[in-house]
Amino acid sequence: MPDSRHTIRAVTTNGRTEAASGFEAIVSHDTYTKGVPWDLFQRMREQRTPCWIEEEDGAGFWALTRHAHVFQASSTPRDFSCARGIRLEELDQDELEARRTMMEYDGAEHARLRRLVGAGFSRKSIATYEASVRELAAQVLDRALERGELDFVEEVSRELPIRMLCRILGVPEEDAGELVEWGDALISNADPEFSMAVIDREDTEAFRLLPFRSPAARSVFDYASRIRLERLRRPTDDIISGMLAEDPGGRPLTELEFQNFFLLLIVAGNETTRHTISHGLLALLEHPAACETLDAAPGDRGLFESATEEILRWTSVTMHFRRTLTRDLDLDGAAMRRGDKAVLWYIAANRDPEAFPEPERFDIRRSPNPHLAFGAGRHVCLGAWLARLEVRVTFEELFRRVRGVELTGPPDRLRSNFIHGVKHLPVRLVPR
16 A cells, blocks of 8 residues: 555644645645745635645644744744654654654754764865866756756756765765765656656555665665775774764764665755755746846846845745654644644745745845744754855856746646655756
């Protein structure tokens, strides 16, 4: 049987069924192949109170879609905990322990694990990689320009983040192809183009102890174990060696902890940035005035930084994460109970008119821009500064090289209720 058959109906906090609400569509993987259901998210925000979404194979969850609610839940782990998992699925204790990363910890253990790699992903450390990112972006774009007509995802946005991540982690760049294929299979586990075991169409019970219930995790784990042994024998000055060092006052990572941590870095450090770049180009093509503004100011770093933040808000590639209530709590009329699931829909919060004037306007000069594309609080995305750097530099180098980009076919969207992704984006690049 399929492992994941979610929402049947939405109900208000007084228990009455919302007749024909359609809210169930927000958890259907098929919904997002046609685009984000912005109208549903708008209706949910307008209710003011978080909506309760029932599940056929689950306990149901509270859908948080307003910016204030998502920010509050992200910033108060004492009430909204990660310890029971961050995905919609409900895990048995053995599944949770087998898959646990720092993202499934609150408090001191989360801080300990984050500290192992935090310095390497700090704003100051990432700034030192700008020349390397620019060199890679130039290589990738120059090769793409030679082709002229191409799939932008395959030839550009899929290439840069994984190759840069290899350099930062200290793994061979020639392994980038395998790593990105495994990452696709993991995070795109609901899309038959990438997944060897589509989670809501096939029986994935045999993979229940693997991240994303994906057999591709075994390949990543084997690779991580080889890298781990190499670094334990011959430590180097890179992030992986730092991960394997004993934390002061703590302990070294176990092999399973390292495998899960490595897998997290590969998926989070590559896949989300790749989709942000793809969606960023699509957003610019759909808003010609923004393209013209960037084209007229190729050396304006401040403008490209601002444009990057708006691309992050607009695309919101990680659409949601789940939390679990640690106590009974009333949130604007929602009678939440200890143990309830709460799902934080960042993609909806980033279009909240109470946080963003004219949220449906793509404004590359938007300021302030308090988007939640990277989350908030202690669990704010570790790779946020790397993602910002890669997105900004990619578009700076693109606009230095082209005088036009034309869509030659419709974008092909990822089948996923978790990642707002573009699988293919056929374009023609017109060089200067």
